[in-house]
Amino acid sequence: MNRLIYIFFFFFYTTIYANSELYESDLYYLEENEVLLYKVLNWWSTKSQENSIEFCFNNLRVRSNKTLNLDYDRKAKILKIYLKEEFASLVSIFENKSTYLKTDYLNRSYFKSLKPKNIKRIDMISLNNISFSEYKKIKSMKKNLAFELEGKIAGLLAYTGQVSLHKSGDFLRTCPNNSKEKFDISFKLLNIKTKEILVKYNKKN
Structure with a gap:
C-alpha cells in the first residue's frame, strides 16, 4: 500500500514539475490572453473537435521566459544571442528549408554598424560588426532581454x-x-522592461 502511495505521488509531482518547466520556458498568448498552449492543442486535436475552427486566425504571441545567453567574439566582433532550450517548440513557422525571416528593423541606438541579415532559426541570432562597447551595453540588460514570436494561426x-x-x-x-487574412510572422529581440525592440525580423504572407 505504501509503495502504491509513493508511486502515485512520484508521478503526480513529476507531472507538475514537467508542466511547470514547459510553462516556464515560453509564455504563450492568444489574443493577449496568456494560455497553456499545449492544453489548447490537446483539446483541438481530439476527435470531437475535428470541425472546430475556434482558434483559426487568432493572433498568437510567444515570449521566451528564460534568460538569454550571450556569446561575444571580440576579435571577430560577432555577438550570438541564444537560448539553450528550444524556443516556441509548439509552433511551426518554417514550412520548408528555404523559408527565412528577413530583417525588418535595427535599433541604431544599440547597433550603429549592424547590417541586415536573414535568419532561418528562432532560438539564436548572430549579430556581426558589434563593438565591445555595444556588447557591454547589451550585457548590462541581459536579464531583461527576450525573444518574441508573433503570427496568426493557420x-x-x-x-x-x-x-x-x-x-x-x-x-x-x-x-x-x-483571402483577407494575412499570415505575416514577426520575430523580435526586445527589452521587456523598457518595451524597446532591438532587432526585428519578419516574413510576409
Whole structure:
C-alpha cells in the first residue's frame, strides 16, 4: 500500500514539475490572453473537435521566459544571442528549408554598424560588426532581454501536433480559406522592461 502511495505521488509531482518547466520556458498568448498552449492543442486535436475552427486566425504571441545567453567574439566582433532550450517548440513557422525571416528593423541606438541579415532559426541570432562597447551595453540588460514570436494561426499540423503560422502543410485541423487574412510572422529581440525592440525580423504572407 505504501509503495502504491509513493508511486502515485512520484508521478503526480513529476507531472507538475514537467508542466511547470514547459510553462516556464515560453509564455504563450492568444489574443493577449496568456494560455497553456499545449492544453489548447490537446483539446483541438481530439476527435470531437475535428470541425472546430475556434482558434483559426487568432493572433498568437510567444515570449521566451528564460534568460538569454550571450556569446561575444571580440576579435571577430560577432555577438550570438541564444537560448539553450528550444524556443516556441509548439509552433511551426518554417514550412520548408528555404523559408527565412528577413530583417525588418535595427535599433541604431544599440547597433550603429549592424547590417541586415536573414535568419532561418528562432532560438539564436548572430549579430556581426558589434563593438565591445555595444556588447557591454547589451550585457548590462541581459536579464531583461527576450525573444518574441508573433503570427496568426493557420491550422493544426497532423504529424508534429504543432500549431501552424503558415498556410501550407499536412493539417489535422484546417482553417477555412480567407483571402483577407494575412499570415505575416514577426520575430523580435526586445527589452521587456523598457518595451524597446532591438532587432526585428519578419516574413510576409
